[in-house]
Amino acid sequence: MTLVAIFAMAVFAGVVGSMVGVGGGIVVVPMLTLAFGAPIKVAIATSLISVIATSSAAQTVFVTKGLTNLRLGMSLEIMTTLGAIAGGVTAVLVSGRVLQGVFAVVLVYVAYAMNRRGGDVRPERTGVLEATFVDPASGRRVEYGVRRFKLGAFLSLFAGNISGLIGLGGGAFKVPIMNVVMGVPLKATIATSNLMIGVTAATGAVIFYGRGFVDIRYAVPAALGILLGARLGPLLAMRLRSRTLGVILQVLLVVFAVLMAVRTVQG
Amino acid sequence: MAGGRHVMDPVEKVVHWVLLVGLLVSVALMGVGIVLGLVRHDGLPSGVVAPDQLRAALADGDAAAYLTLGLLVLVATPFLRVAGSLVAFARERDGRYVLVSAAVLTLMCLSVLLGRA
Numbered sequence: 421m422t423l424v425a426i427f428a429m430a431v432f433a434g435v436v437g438s439m440v441g442v443g444g445g446i447v448v449v450p451m452l453t454l455a456f457g458a459p460i461k462v463a464i465a466t467s468l469i470s471v472i473a474t475s476s477a478a479q480t481v482f483v484t485k486g487l488t489n490l491r492l493g494m495s496l497e498i499m500t501t502l503g504a505i506a507g508g509v510t511a512v513l514v515s516g517r518v519l520q521g522v523f524a525v526v527l528v529y530v531a532y533a534m535n536r537r538g539g540d541v542r543p544e545r546t547g548v549l550e551a552t553f554v555d556p557a558s559g560r561r562v563e564y565g566v567r568r569f570k571l572g573a574f575l576s577l578f579a580g581n582i583s584g585l586i587g588l589g590g591g592a593f594k595v596p597i598m599n600v601v602m603g604v605p606l607k608a609t610i611a612t613s614n615l616m617i618g619v620t621a622a623t624g625a626v627i628f629y630g631r632g633f634v635d636i637r638y639a640v641p642a643a644l645g646i647l648l649g650a651r652l653g654p655l656l657a658m659r660l661r662s663r664t665l666g667v668i669l670q671v672l673l674v675v676f677a678v679l680m681a682v683r684t685v686q687g
Numbered sequence: 688m689a690g691g692r693h694v695m696d697p698v699e700k701v702v703h704w705v706l707l708v709g710l711l712v713s714v715a716l717m718g719v720g721i722v723l724g725l726v727r728h729d730g731l732p733s734g735v736v737a738p739d740q741l742r743a744a745l746a747d748g749d750a751a752a753y754l755t756l757g758l759l760v761l762v763a764t765p766f767l768r769v770a771g772s773l774v775a776f777a778r779e780r781d782g783r784y785v786l787v788s789a790a791v792l793t794l795m796c797l798s799v800l801l802g803r804a
Binding site: 632 | 693695698702703706709713714717720721730731732733734735751755757761762763764765766769784787788790791794795797798799802
């Protein structure tokens, strides 16, 4: 039954999404178009709604643990919402083939970017948006400040843009921006990125909703499935290294990329 | 303090509760909608219910109406989170972040208008 199949797919997307700090849309969109035959814009709208669910659910864990930097998140959200508006408006206007092609490229980037995530940054006091949290794995208190805020904010504009355009939370872009560029420790980065994807996705979602691309048959099982998955993900992420899961996801993303590229060319 | 439980500050508390309540209400509505859909229509309806017909359809016990409302609550939750943060920052007299939150909320509301246009 389709309802159950979409639900199961979304549970998987929720687990991997919340564990590696992306919203799960990167799995939802290709699966819906390739396996369930959903039109790309319906798949994007469904993904955006699932991403909101992922964010809300995971935040109930992350905020309680004090991992989310709310002021940093809110500051960057100005840029990501601006980007999401531009992306969303573009997406509803251009042809679905263009969106599929862009998605294929982003899939390859995300698979590649996952590979590069080696060590964490060294936290340093900078006097900008400083915060502290207790690392759940080591129990140590981590104090950090933000570096290169203006560059990070500028890059966040593009993260939001991709999100609104092809229905991702944009976590795959926000995580390297905050971690590598802005020097925010990985645990705080994942939590803060997860907070931001809710707002970015909601901004894109209302544009798709208004244009009639939200369909109950896809959106409800996807949202509920991803909620269950996202509930499990952060609990697992606290305890184990997600390397194995990461490799499986990488392979899957490359397969998706090839299939979506083929469909883009064939039309 | 090291290793101790994190004590949430007022802004964190607002964010936590808004997201949790929004999520629970949304899931409850979708749950009701799915049960109604399976009992009365033998599956989930397609599309969404238009805003102007939503109240009447809810009163009728229409599955699509409950599912639509559940999705709307889900989408509205991040809006409420930003609005709630704005209020919490105001109570802390953090003027800078009242402005930042207001800017985010304004942009989000602008996207609602763009969806309709």
